[in-house]
Amino acid sequence: MKGDATIPPGDMSPDEFRRHGHEVVEWIARFMEDTERYPVLARVAPGDIRKALPGQAPETAESFDAILDDFNRVLMPGMTHWSHPGFMAYFSITASAPGVLADFIASALNQQAMLWRTSPAATELEEVAMGWLRQLIGLPDSFEGVIYDTASISTLHAIAAAREAAVPQVRQLGLAGRADVPRLRVYCSDQTHSSIDKGVILAGLGHQALRKIPSDAEFRMQPALLRAAIVEDRAAGFLPMAAVATVGSTSSTSVDPVAAIADICAAESLWLHVDAAYAGPTAMLPECAHHFAGADRADSLVMNPHKWLFTPFDLSAFFCRRMDVVRQAFSLTPEYLKTPDGARNLMDTGVQLGRRFRSLKLWMILRYFGAEGVRDRLRAHIRLAQDLAGWVDAHPDFERLAPTPFSVVCFRARPAGRTWTEGELASLNERIMTRVNASGEIFISQTVLHGTYTLRVAIGNLKTTGRHVARAWDLIQQALSAESQ
Amino acid sequence: MKGDATIPPGDMSPDEFRRHGHEVVEWIARFMEDTERYPVLARVAPGDIRKALPGQAPETAESFDAILDDFNRVLMPGMTHWSHPGFMAYFSITASAPGVLADFIASALNQQAMLWRTSPAATELEEVAMGWLRQLIGLPDSFEGVIYDTASISTLHAIAAAREAAVPQVRQLGLAGRADVPRLRVYCSDQTHSSIDKGVILAGLGHQALRKIPSDAEFRMQPALLRAAIVEDRAAGFLPMAAVATVGSTSSTSVDPVAAIADICAAESLWLHVDAAYAGPTAMLPECAHHFAGADRADSLVMNPHKWLFTPFDLSAFFCRRMDVVRQAFSLTPEYLKTPDGARNLMDTGVQLGRRFRSLKLWMILRYFGAEGVRDRLRAHIRLAQDLAGWVDAHPDFERLAPTPFSVVCFRARPAGRTWTEGELASLNERIMTRVNASGEIFISQTVLHGTYTLRVAIGNLKTTGRHVARAWDLIQQALSAESQ
Numbered sequence: 001m002k003g004d005a006t007i008p009p010g011d012m013s014p015d016e017f018r019r020h021g022h023e024v025v026e027w028i029a030r031f032m033e034d035t036e037r038y039p040v041l042a043r044v045a046p047g048d049i050r051k052a053l054p055g056q057a058p059e060t061a062e063s064f065d066a067i068l069d070d071f072n073r074v075l076m077p078g079m080t081h082w083s084h085p086g087f088m089a090y091f092s093i094t095a096s097a098p099g100v101l102a103d104f105i106a107s108a109l110n111q112q113a114m115l116w117r118t119s120p121a122a123t124e125l126e127e128v129a130m131g132w133l134r135q136l137i138g139l140p141d142s143f144e145g146v147i148y149d150t151a152s153i154s155t156l157h158a159i160a161a162a163r164e165a166a167v168p169q170v171r172q173l174g175l176a177g178r179a180d181v182p183r184l185r186v187y188c189s190d191q192t193h194s195s196i197d198k199g200v201i202l203a204g205l206g207h208q209a210l211r212k213i214p215s216d217a218e219f220r221m222q223p224a225l226l227r228a229a230i231v232e233d234r235a236a237g238f239l240p241m242a243a244v245a246t247v248g249s250t251s252s253t254s255v256d257p258v259a260a261i262a263d264i265c266a267a268e269s270l271w272l273h274v275d276a277a278y279a280g281p282t283a284m285l286p287e288c289a290h291h292f293a294g295a296d297r298a299d300s301l302v303m304n305p306h307k308w309l310f311t312p313f314d315l316s317a318f319f320c321r322r323m324d325v326v327r328q329a330f331s332l333t334p335e336y337l338k339t340p341d342g343a344r345n346l347m348d349t350g351v352q353l354g355r356r357f358r359s360l361k362l363w364m365i366l367r368y369f370g371a372e373g374v375r376d377r378l379r380a381h382i383r384l385a386q387d388l389a390g391w392v393d394a395h396p397d398f399e400r401l402a403p404t405p406f407s408v409v410c411f412r413a414r415p416a417g418r419t420w421t422e423g424e425l426a427s428l429n430e431r432i433m434t435r436v437n438a439s440g441e442i443f444i445s446q447t448v449l450h451g452t453y454t455l456r457v458a459i460g461n462l463k464t465t466g467r468h469v470a471r472a473w474d475l476i477q478q479a480l481s482a483e484s485q
Numbered sequence: 486m487k488g489d490a491t492i493p494p495g496d497m498s499p500d501e502f503r504r505h506g507h508e509v510v511e512w513i514a515r516f517m518e519d520t521e522r523y524p525v526l527a528r529v530a531p532g533d534i535r536k537a538l539p540g541q542a543p544e545t546a547e548s549f550d551a552i553l554d555d556f557n558r559v560l561m562p563g564m565t566h567w568s569h570p571g572f573m574a575y576f577s578i579t580a581s582a583p584g585v586l587a588d589f590i591a592s593a594l595n596q597q598a599m600l601w602r603t604s605p606a607a608t609e610l611e612e613v614a615m616g617w618l619r620q621l622i623g624l625p626d627s628f629e630g631v632i633y634d635t636a637s638i639s640t641l642h643a644i645a646a647a648r649e650a651a652v653p654q655v656r657q658l659g660l661a662g663r664a665d666v667p668r669l670r671v672y673c674s675d676q677t678h679s680s681i682d683k684g685v686i687l688a689g690l691g692h693q694a695l696r697k698i699p700s701d702a703e704f705r706m707q708p709a710l711l712r713a714a715i716v717e718d719r720a721a722g723f724l725p726m727a728a729v730a731t732v733g734s735t736s737s738t739s740v741d742p743v744a745a746i747a748d749i750c751a752a753e754s755l756w757l758h759v760d761a762a763y764a765g766p767t768a769m770l771p772e773c774a775h776h777f778a779g780a781d782r783a784d785s786l787v788m789n790p791h792k793w794l795f796t797p798f799d800l801s802a803f804f805c806r807r808m809d810v811v812r813q814a815f816s817l818t819p820e821y822l823k824t825p826d827g828a829r830n831l832m833d834t835g836v837q838l839g840r841r842f843r844s845l846k847l848w849m850i851l852r853y854f855g856a857e858g859v860r861d862r863l864r865a866h867i868r869l870a871q872d873l874a875g876w877v878d879a880h881p882d883f884e885r886l887a888p889t890p891f892s893v894v895c896f897r898a899r900p901a902g903r904t905w906t907e908g909e910l911a912s913l914n915e916r917i918m919t920r921v922n923a924s925g926e927i928f929i930s931q932t933v934l935h936g937t938y939t940l941r942v943a944i945g946n947l948k949t950t951g952r953h954v955a956r957a958w959d960l961i962q963q964a965l966s967a968e969s970q
Contacts, residue, residue, distance in 0.1 A: 009861050011795070011947040012582035012853070014517040018510060024586050025506035028593040032499040042605045046828040049609035057617035061855040064583060071590070075845075078606030082595045090603070090821070095595035097497035098549060101509050103592035105556070107797040108513045110567045110580035118575070120527045121563030124534035132542035149634050150839045160687055167661075174691020175660040176652075177668035177722075184661050194819045198836050201814065202645055204689020206659020237662075251821055306839070310496070312592040314841045329686065334679045336575070336736055336932035336941065343531035351683050354635045354791070356799050360560075368497070370546040376494050447821035456821070462496040 012064070020064045027068075028100070031083075035463070039440030040084040042077065049078040080443070085463035088472060089445035091250075091278050091408075092460035096310035098368035102361035103312050111357040116343030119357065123346055126359040132366055133317055136374075137283035137303065140296055144323040146349045147315060147358045151277040152195040154302035154318035155244075157326055157350055159186065159199040161300065162242035162271030164329040165322070171329055175204050184209050185233050188244040189221035191254055193275060196244050205241075218403055219254035219449065221245065223261055230268050242271040245298070247291050248279025251447040251454070252402035252410050255279075259294030266297065274301040277316070279406050281309045282382070284375050291405065308381075308407070308460050309374070310365055315358045323349065381407040381459045384469045388457060391473050397480060401449055407459040410449065413480045426453035428483055435479035442472045497549070505549045512553075513585070516568075520948065524925030525569040527562065534563040565928070570948035573957055574930035576735075576763050576893075577945035580797035583853035587846035588797050596842040601828035604842065608831055611844035617851055618802055621859075622768035622788065625781055629808040631834045632800060632843045636762040637680040639787035639803035640729075642811055642835055644671065644684040646785065647727035647756030649814040650807070656814055660689050669694050670718050673729040674706035676739055678760060681729050690726075703888055704739030704934065706730065712749050727756040730783070732776050733764025736932040736939075737887035737895045740764075744779030751782065759786040762801070764891050766794045767867070769860050776890065793866075793892070793945050794859070795850055800843045808834065866892040866944045869954045873942060876958050882965060886934055892944040895934060898965045911938035913968055920964035927957045 012020075052074045082093055113122035130145025148154045163170055167181055175181055184205050188196050190212045200210045211233070213226045230240045243265050245256040258274060265272040274295050280303025282288040283295070295301055300320040305311035320326055331348040339345075347353050369377065385407040392398045392411045402410040412429045414420060420428075430446065433455055437443055445456050457472060497505075537559045567578055598607035615630025633639045648655055652666055660666055669690050673681050675697045685695045696718070698711045715725045728750050730741040743759060750757040759780050765788025767773040768780070780786055785805040790796035805811055816833040824830075832838050854862065870892040877883045877896045887895040897914045899905060905913075915931065918940055922928055930941050942957055 009858065009865065010950075011517075011579065014514045017517060017582040017586075018514045020582075020586055021510035021514065021589075022507055024589055025503060025510055028590070029499045029503045029506065031593065032496075032502060042602065044605050046601060046605070046826055047609070049606050050613055053610070053613045055613075055616065057621055057851045057856050059856050061858045062852045064586070064849075064853060067583070067849050067852050071845075071849075075606040075610060078604075078609065079594060079596060080603050080605070082597055082603075083593070093595060093597070094496065095593055097502040097505075098552070100589070100592045101502075101505055101549070104506075104509055104585070104589040105513070107585045107588035107592075108516065108568070108580055109564060110578060110797050111564060112567055112578070112798055116531060117527065118565050118567075119563070120529050120531070120565070121534050121560040124532070124563065125538070125560060128535055128538045128540075131540065136542055149841075150837045152837045152839070153638075156687075156836060163689070170689070170691065171686050172692050174668070174686075174694055175689040176663070176666045176691075176694075178661070182662045183659070194817050194822075195836075195838060197817055198815055201656050201659075202641075202688065202836055204648070204655070204660040206655065206661075207657050209659055209661075250819070312595050313597055314839055330683055332679050332682055334735070334932075336930060337679075338931075341531055351641060351680075351687055352635045352637045353680060353683075354637070354799055356634075360556075364549075364552050364556075366542045367547045367552050368549060371542050371544050373494065373546045380494065445821060446823075447819075465495075 035081060035084050038081050038084065040081050040086045040443040041437050041440065042080045044078045049074060083461070085461055085465065085468045086442040086472070087461060088457045088459060089443045090458060091307050092458045092464065093307055094310045094460070094462040095312035096365060096462060098364045099310060099312045099361040102364040106357040106360045109357060113355045113357065114347040114353050115337060115339055115345045117339050117341055122357045122359060123344070125363055126346065129359045129363040129366065130317060133362065134319060136371055137280060138289060138292065139301065139319055142321050143319040145317060145319050146346065148318055148350065149314040149316060151275070151302050151304050151316045152198060154316045155195045155273065155275065156199040156202060157318060158271070158273040158300040158302070159203050159242065160329050161320070161322065161325045162273070163203055165271055165325050166239060166241040182237050182239045185238045185240045186210050186242045186244070187213055187226055187229060187240070189213050189215045189246065189256060191215050191219050191249040191251055192244055192246055193250050215254065219249060219252045221256040221261065223257055223264060226261065227264050230264070240268060240270055242273060244273045244275055247274060247276040248406055250278070252449055253279060253406045253408045254402065255291045255405055258292065262294040262297040272298045274298040277302055277304045278307045281374065281378055282406060284371065285378060305362055308378070310369065310462060311361055315362060326350065377462060384459045384464065384466060385409050387466065388469050388473060401452060401454045409457045410454045412453065412455055415480070415484060422452065429453050429455055431483050432476060432479040435482060436475045439475055442475055444472065520566060520569050523566050523569065525566050525571045525928040526922050526925065527565045529563045534559065568946070570946055570950065570953045571927040571957070572946060573942045573944060574928045575943060576792050577943045577949065578792055579795045579945070579947040581795035581850060581947060583849045584795060584797045584846040587849040591842040591845045594842060598840045598842065599832040599838050600822060600824055600830045602824050602826055607842045607844060608829070610848055611831065614844045614848040614851065615802060618847065619804055621856055622765060623774060623777065624786065624804055627806050628804040630802060630804050631831065633803055633835065634799040634801060636760070636787050636789050636801045637683060639801045640680045640758065640760065641684040641687060642803060643756070643758040643785040644688050644727065645814050646805065646807065646810045647758070648688055649810050650756055651724060651726040667722050667724045670723045670725045671695050671727045671729070672698055672711055672714060672725070674698050674700045674731065674741060676700050676704050676734040676736055677729055677731055678735050678762070700739065704734060704737045706741040706746065708742055708745035708749060711746065715749070715753050725753060725755055727758060729758045729760055732759060732761040733891055735763070737934055738764060738891045738893045739887065740776045740890055743777065747779040747782040757783045759783040762787055762789045763792045766859065766863055767891060769856065770863060790847055793863070795854065795947060796846055800847060811835065862947060869944045869949065869951060870894050872951065873954050873958060886937060886939045894942045895939045897938065897940055900965070900969060907937065914938050914940055916968050917961060917964040920967060921960045924960055927960055929957065
């Protein structure tokens with residue numbers, strides 16, 4: 001009889017899920033307790049993990065216990081622990097417990113909010129949680145928010161929207177083979193993140209369309225040079241289209257003068273995109289609000305809760321004052337996705353049709369910590385960075401190489417009492433970094449600031465305390481001593 | 486004393502995480518047991534969820550219990566349940582239990598595999614798991630795999646790579662203001678997914694660059710028309726650049742003749758991208774392999790394990806025979822990301838710098854079910870769809886509107902014994918769908934095939950059994966009866 005067909009093989013049973021789920025909870029809780037017992041930087045060589053795994057998928061099913069055993073045995077030694085309190089490289093991030101639990105629920109529910117009706121809850125919670133975040137960082141309600149996966153994708157949408165606004169009929173006609181479209185220009189500083197480069201390339205503008213304005217001694221874009229570049233480019237027949245101002249650049253966390261850049265963009269009809277991927281949350285702090293002066297006049301702004309708002313990877317928050325332009329660029333509804341409800345559909349706000357239920361973790365994190373709790377935590381990280389900056393400044397053999405407006409300290413060893421070439425200093429500091437990172441306790445990174453090799457210590461994990469920052473400083477000093485012998 | 490600074494406020498404690506983690510495991514297990522007790526299609530109206538939530542973030546911290554209560558009370562009624570066995574709309578997907586557990590671990594570890602050294606395990610497991618998948622679907626080892634979030638992004642990379650291969654110095658010079666670059670052309674069928682449209686727009690080619698080749702009576706691209714279009718376009722001064730062949734189109738799961746299209750692409754030097762986002766896993770079945778004949782000659786292919794390979798959203802698998810071109814288009818390493826290890830860095834293979842640890846769930850799922858278990862499950866879904874197709878064919882008041890090569894059945898009611906206009910049939914079938922979807926038991930969707938309003942029933946969730954498909958068929962017949970009175 002129809003309907004009585006053999007039940008097909010299904011999923012793990014709920015009881016089996018219970019058993020393994022509770023095991024995984026215990027595993028994660030122990031990992032939270034023991035994170036410092038793992039080396040922060042993985043100690044494997046390229047190929048080690050790959051060689052330890054079979055070259056082919058198993059033909060028959062394996063037990064979840066066996067899989068977890070291999071996970072512990074083979075994969076765990078290959079982790080660089082972004083959750084370690086000694087992780088002070090790149091930007092230090094946190095998968096906070098409420099965020100991890102929210103992500104767990106999101107995975108199980110598997111909501112896909114392409115259309116309102118395919119997940120009213122995910123669609124509207126995104127609006128609500130992004131509204132909360134918008135108010136907390138002081139943006140006016142003329143900004144509409146949408147969640148993407150990464151700042152690379154948020155920025156890509158900003159560039160696409162700027163192109164849509166600047167080039168007549170670009171959605172339909174594109175850029176190639178048109179006598180009426182000149183070469184385009186996007187402006188950023190020499191400190192701007194590489195995602196701008198990739199976005200400009202992908203949008204078909206060509207890398208040469210990105211003109212990098214020199215930064216000043218504190219690594220801030222120089223507005224006078226931006227203005228001069230625009231004038232020069234217009235005279236040469238280019239079409240200036242957009243500018244990117246950064247609040248908290250990746251190398252040094254420098255802050256571009258957003259208000260001055262906003263003035264220029266308004267006068268020249270350029271799209272202004274503000275990249276606050278890292279430092280955005282500090283707009284919640286009255287004492288940091290001045291860094292964001294002028295951001296309310298931006299056309300778009302990106303900040304990443306997965307950087308410094310305790311959110312497990314990935315969640316990038318994109319705010320746009322002209323979201324209609326984003327929709328104009330991308331909205332496109334095939335027959336099979338037409339719905340009668342007239343609701344706002346998230347698929348219209350971008351390239352990706354499918355959308356994981358990311359708003360759940362943002363909402364749970366903001367509630368669990370509360371606005372006050374978020375501000376307290378940001379302030380604690382900034383204070384830890386100021387402590388380290390003070391120790392660097394007070395030490396005769398070290399020098400700070402950039403201001404420390406947020407939670408990243410840029411400096412180098414420069415032992416007193418002799419003359420150094422830049423090459424010698426670069427080599428010395430690279431060796432210091434290598435020694436510190438070999439400790440397994442602390443992981444720091446490097447950059448080059450206006451040609452100067454620079455050590456970066458980034459604070460931002462919820463487990464990082466004064467003890468860890470002090471230990472980092474001890475290890476750095478010890479490494480200098482060892483290198484000086 | 487330095488280092489004894491006040492410990493800053495941190496995360497939820499491990500013990501608190503234990504308590505809430507175990508609660509969430511129990512919640513998810515009950516949800517797995519009880520999914521059918523929820524209406525599959527949410528019964529809220531636009532704005533209901535938003536209005537039930539505060540307009541501002543709380544100033545002070547709230548308990549996780551209170552947050553979970555609100556989640557249950559406010560958000561759960563706003564879910565359309567993609568995990569419900571009666572979810573037969575769009576493509577039916579599964580967040581399998583091993584995949585959910587893997588995602589939970591991935592969230593907690595918060596690995597970010599931009600560089601090899603920032604997660605050797607995530608970097609190399611991606612290589613291993615994608616190698617397994619590549620072999621399972623029968624692609625040669627000349628294809629390199631990389632994981633993105635969605636097929637929209639995979640396809641975007643295919644288009645960007647095709648542009649890189651076709652347009653001299655496009656990375657540097659872009660498309661605008663160049664006398665040496667004519668208008669470009671990308672070819673697909675009139676059944677191709679909207680992600681191609683969005684990718685072509687974003688890449689700056691313009692929507693008009695996408696030429697849609699008419700499909701035949703079985704919704705397959707007609708190679709002779711593709712060839713003629715290319716000839717015509719070359720004569721008119723266009724530069725043909727790429728073609729997209731689909732195996733399992735979204736509307737009807739039709740299969741383009743990949744081998745014939747591959748012949749044309751080879752002869753005309755076009756990049757061939759195969760969109761197998763939905764049907765890709767069936768390449769593991771010998772009885773389906775013929776649908777993929779010629780795919781080994783594609784330049785790139787996308788399939789989405791988050792569609793029909795039991796993987797929680799999101800995970801899209803991109804295979805490319807010319808990944809060097811993708812790298813040539815996007816590889817770009819700022820000073821702060823330079824590393825001495827010489828390893829392959831995933832950040833070089835695309836636009837997104839940040840990468841969630843997605844390979845973990847793919848690896849765990851392939852091991853937990855095993856290749857044989859995956860094939861059994863795919864076959865079960867295909868069999869269920871064939872059953873329904875048979876019932877439709879045998880019923881005098883229904884007609885099938887497309888072949889059923891995989892697990893989606895396209896059909897409509899067309900009651901015998903009277904003459905219908907197309908408009909009347911569209912209206913009748915829309916009312917049938919609305920009645921079925923109001924049941925809360927089953928959720929189906931619609932499309933338009935060559936102008937004909939069509940009902941779509943998509944099978945693909947691991948919990949869907951013959952009982953659910955039979956119930957869908959009963960509800961559809963009942964709806965027709967109700968509408969016929």
